[in-house]
Amino acid sequence: MRYIIIGAGAIGGTVGGRLAESGHDVVLVARGAHYEAVRENGLRVRTADGTSVHRLPVVRTPEELGELNADDVLFLAVKTQDCAAALDAWSGRPVAGGGTAGEVLPLVCAQNGVESERIALRRFRRVYGMCVWLPATHVEPGSVSAAGAPYTGILHLGRYPGGTDDTARLVSADLEKSKLHSPVVADVMRWKYGKLLANLANSIEAVTGVLAGDDAIALYRRARAEGEAVLAAAGIEAVGEQEQKEARGDRVSFEPFDGSERGGGSSWQSLSRGTGTIEADYLNGEIALLGRLHGVPTPVNDALQAVANAFARERREAGSMPVSELLALVARSEAS
Structure with a gap:
């Protein structure tokens, strides 16, 4: 699977960098000074393992990427206030073999709050919620940092509004290989309300x-x-504080x-x-x-x-x- 990281900031950049380190195909979507810095110098990812620079494909818009692949996973990591615009830009993009992104591709929503999945479901048929517990920072263009160890973060993942499937398990397996603990859960929104x-x-x-x-x-x-x-x-x-701690x-x-x-x-x-x-x-x-x-x-x-x-x-x-x-x-x- 190829991962299209829509919003390569603190969360998206860290996840994209970790996936790239473990050998997965990754495309970053960024804008402004961050896009320019990544395009010129690569994405600098600082973790407990050290600092890596990833020279990954980076685009500003879906048009720059072109046609999507049938095995692409769209990983939405923009802030919730930017979701609708991003989803409008990507949902109608053609996919090799037929259909549009909104019709055939899985979309993972990796935002704080509980609204992005609902916004997405108006535009995408296959929506996955992700509860993100990943202390990360992005304040400098071209650079992200995440100091969590031994896992960089915990990413509970499941279908929205509920359930699990093979795609969730495949994505989870890729994340687990990338030092990101990713339990697959049937009640992902319960975790997101706790967060x-x-x-x-x-x-x-x-x-x-x-x-x-x-x-x-x-x-x-x-x-x-x-x-x-x-x-x-x-x-x-909602998941309680003790359950989250455990x-x-x-x-x-x-x-x-x-x-x-x-x-x-x-x-x-x-x-x-x-x-x-x-x-x-x-x-x-x-x-x-x-x-x-x-x-x-x-x-x-x-x-x-x-x-x-x-x-x-x-x-x-x-x-x-x-x-x-x-x-x-x-x-x-x-x-x-």
């Missing part, structure tokens, strides 16, 4: 810095409590390369790169949406969604808001 609850901390981290200190951690617990209440009201099951076990430990504190997660990285967008609408905003649908107040997540979006829109510096100021904004949201 969603953990990702409610992303906005706090993005605007105030790496989560530390009692006040920041307590704020996350309040956001998570809202999320748990909303999911209960909606009748949605699934990780000692498979992935995070050791920064130089002994320094880790950098921020995906939302922090979006602000650091000045992209102008952030995934908060599909993290805290997912909880806000479900709360409104099921009559559960979500003032903490409402405030976190709003402040993260303002930071992205105004291109404010990641981590530049004191926790005390964020707490004041949340208090105003709770009082309104």
Whole structure:
């Protein structure tokens, strides 16, 4: 199988690099300065095993790649806010032997949140969800890093909306050979809802810095409590913190390369790169949406969604808001 990595950033670049290291055909899809850097100098992937430079085919658009192959796997790793545009670009592409990508090719959705699979299913017949637990960083064009060991990450994989099949098992086997633990599960969205609850901390981290200190951690617990209440009201099951911890076990430990504190997660990285967008609408905003649908107040997540979006829109510096100021904004949201 050939893997088309649509969005070769922190997650896509790491997965693509690891797959290439184990001998799989990989095509990267990137844009802007990242595309130029990869095209000129290759993709630099830094892991616990060392640094590798992969000179892989890289394109900006599906038109540059041309006709797709019948054994291609599309691996979607753009942020959820960019999914619809990417899927529109790829779903109608012709596939050798007949049909279009949306009709015949498998699409793996490797995003935080729970909305990308639903967006994809409008355009693709064969959609797979992936719950990504892979601490990785992409802030410099042409370069990604992931310090997890002995596995680089854990990628639960299954059909959407549920079930498993031979394609999921084949993809999982390729990932396992590439130092990426990939359990095939019939209830992948249960894992993704569990990850969603953990990702409610992303906005706090993005605007105030790496989560530390009692006040920041307590704020996350309040956001998570809202999320748990909303999911209960909606009748949605999510993997709990203990089950996630047991699934990780000692498979992935995070050791920064130089002994320094880790950098921020995906939302922090979006602000650091000045992209102008952030995934908060599909993290805290997912909880806000479900709360409104099921009559559960979500003032903490409402405030976190709003402040993260303002930071992205105004291109404010990641981590530049004191926790005390964020707490004041949340208090105003709770009082309104």
